[in-house]
Amino acid sequence: MDVDWELFWTSLWPIVQGGLTGTIPLSLASFALGLLLALVVALMRLSGNAVLAALGRAYVSIIRGTPLLVQLFVIFYGLPSIGIVIPPWPSAIIAFSLNVGGYAAEIIRAAILSVPKGQWEAGHTIGMSRGLTLRRVILPQAARVSVPPLSNTFISLVKDTSLASLILVTELFRQAQEIAAFSQEFMLLYLEAALVYWVFCLVLSSGQTRLERRLGRYVAH
């Protein structure tokens, strides 16, 4: 196969640009919202309140038990039939946030449970309320435990945002598709898209390592 290097180089910037203006902001926004949602759901499940715990469990079960693509299509193509029309970008952010929330909730819940009970007790004996103990004592320790699994979730999310191309969001993969359709160089353009995703993920992984080191500075090695 002859590689059309000229096409490779001229298409590289539009693809990277699709990543910088589509994939990355979409991932960051969805991840931030998803984490917030996950924390709420994790706390619901740990609250000791049966109704809240059941709601949290149901949410996690539905999100993890259905394909992300189906969730995305329900929101973008399904909801308009009951009169709710959401533009592509918000649709994508809603779908990805809900999805991340379902997975991250379990990670955060497990991380909170991994902090020894004695830490709660130590917080209480110096007069801290449950909320303050959670914020000052438990969550900082849970954060360190949850960085590796949450990083996995984030990297999965970055790649999953390629699905947004199917609801008309201009991101990395959609750029590659459009150039491929125009030039008919499918192999080249899709491999090029894969390469750019890979580089993005490499950068993110190194960020994970740095974050782990920072959060783990109080732990004996």
Added chain:
Amino acid sequence: MSPTDPRTPSEGGTPSDPRTQSEGGGANDPIVAVTELRKSFGENHVLKSIDLSVAQGQVLALIGPSGSGKTTVLRCLNGLEIPDGGRVAFRAGPSVEFGRPVSRRQLAALRDRSGMVFQHYNLFPHRTVLENVIEGPVQVQKRPKDEAVREAEDLLRRVGLQDKKDQYPHQLSGGQQQRVGIVRALALKPALLLFDEPTSALDPELVGEVLHVIKELADEGWTMVMVTHELAFAREVATEVVFMDGGVVVERGHPDQVLRDPREERTRQFVHRLLNPF
């Protein structure tokens, strides 16, 4: 580190001789009184109606075999364990009746009166020594940070850890960690200090440095309740020894009497076993 009013040893006692207080009028004026405390874990009746009172400046040593309920008594005093019945009443402080719903506010009021030192230290691993100590004063008592830091540094100096203040707990030995645990409790200036087997998790050669600090606190007139297996220490430092077994108080009295010449056969057996392990 000296406790401030109203926690200073009351008239009649001097800080250097706390024993005179328990034998004097102090016992009539308990800093905390526990009545008919009951607690079960399922079918296991851990406490079967415990009565205790601790006078100002008194050092009460709780001894007894494992499973006797002594740690549970301690944990009921600050609401880490919710008793099934009975009452915990602090002088000029909260009086909590158990066996009915207890609000978080009431538990918080109980905890406000006492500081706890744990068997396994339970320091906050993600905070430095200094941050561990000022966490309560700054976050809970809302005191100015620079003042809390100054006091914390004083306290750390008193226990010989001033040069460790910026280290993390995992960088310290067990004995050092436990001294930080004691300072963390002291920093809140509680009316009552609770010690849950403070030396049981330590290597033998580190026990002394922690007991030394506790003895100094006793000499300064702090009121303490201590669950311990260190009988020699109890005899030297405690003003009263309480022997528990099977969820009841079997015997209580002056350390010399309980530990040397117990009235009850169960006490005699326990003391003998601890002093003659082979």
